[in-house]
Amino acid sequence: MEVWHISEEQEWKAEDLSRAADILRNDGLVAFPTETVYGLGGNALHQRAVLKIFEAKQRPADNPLIVHIADVSQLHQVMDEETALPEAAKVAMEQFWPGPLTLLLPANSALAEGVHPNLRNVGVRIPRHPAALKLLEAAGCPVAAPSANKSGKPSPTTAADVIEDMDGLIDGVVDGGACSVGLESTVAEIFDDHAVIYRPGHITREVLEDALQIPVVYAENLASSDSGESPQSPGMKYRHYAPEAKVHVWYGDSGRILVEMMKFIDDYNSAEIAVISERDFTGRVKSWKPPEGESYIGALSRELYRLLREFDRQGVRHVLVQGVPNTDMGAALMNRLGKAAEGRVKEV
Structure with a gap:
């Protein structure tokens, strides 16, 4: 496994991450820091790369992935452009991107099937961490990235955590230091007159409601571990975040x-x-x-x-x-x- 050490003090440049970006474009797997937790990245347009993510994590096949993009100009690659965005969703993008908010959006058919199995929507976000943004910019493709740990274990907040779980299973990790937020992003679906949170996170219900000026509720009847339903969001259905203790x-x-x-x-x-x-x-x-x-x-x-x-x-x-x-x-x-x-x- 290659490790790219990136100092917070240096000026962030896309060329510093050119090797990692090249691996992503060519269907390899690279873990990278975000403000929330470290993500395990693969090209979201290629099923080969997506299947590698599931294999490395030992992740259930119906557990969807969140797609990360560098800026809103990449939305056309991940979202069905024939579907109009609610005005409140545009407000959320303007106020909380880049940042720890994932929006469920109608999926573009160009995305790999495994990214959003049996679901019409796909989770999309722009991370805030400068290393993540530069890596995504250099890769030039949308990157599917769940947390970079074995499924069920606590999410990694340092490169050392990633190496502990993923050494020998992925191509490399960008070491950008410890994550500043430490919990995964809020996952929400926004409609014209209300919003639904499927996974709570750093962007709280109260903050969203104040920003969007519409009611925001938590999802009910979440998919349980013994149901046949596909979860709408990561973190809903299966064992998560659990240590050995x-x-x-x-x-x-x-x-x-x-x-x-x-x-x-x-x-x-x-x-x-x-x-x-x-x-x-x-x-x-x-x-x-x-x-x-x-x-x-x-x-x-x-x-x-x-x-x-x-x-x-x-x-x-x-x-x-x-x-x-x-x-x-x-x-x-x-x-x-x-x-x-x-x-x-x-x-x-």
Whole structure:
């Protein structure tokens, strides 16, 4: 696997990424940083490249991919141009692109079939990370890119995470440092009079509603793991974001959360437990709390996947997590925690 180290201090140039772009054009796989998580990129127009993505990730064949483009001039390559865009969708593009918002748009027939299996729509976004934008510009083709990890595991937020999962399975990775957001993009479908969020993310329901001036709701009756439905968006149907350790989440009254965590620590081998909380558990178990001056929700959103991977490396068997209110950015965080915990979520 080739690794291209790109310094944040240098001036970003497309030619710096010419080798990686050439690999993408020729149906190879390149992982690259975005502001959310690292993506595993392949040419979205070529089925051969798309099938390689599914094989490397061991990803279920009906789980759709998000297509990344360098700018709106590439929309014609990924979107059915005969379908008129709602005005609210244009507003969303103007306000949130580049950025962590994926829009479900009518798919262009030129896209590889595996990108949006059995679906009329395809997820499209313009990432904000400068390395991603320069790579997409140099490649000159739309790039399908799910998170660059084995399916089901926590998403990668550093190049080292990608190498841990993908070494020997892909052609290379662009190392652009740690991701600044840390959770996957919001996925939304926008209509004339309302919008539907299929995966919560950094662009919250409240922010979207304020920007678009139409009602924004979360999708209901999401495809379950045992249903025959094709998921409308990544992150809906299958096991996601889960480490080897068992994740346990409590939310509600902070005092009761503390009581539940202490009971668990007393009942199990403390050497095999890690705690993620606003409170300081130093000296009792492995633990993390937000840095001084940072909010718990903001810091944990950025650090969650890194922590889950790090605790796995340390041999932790149980990760105890203080949950958060299911509003604003907390909705995205609780969505990921709920999937990582695989049902071990309790209100107290």
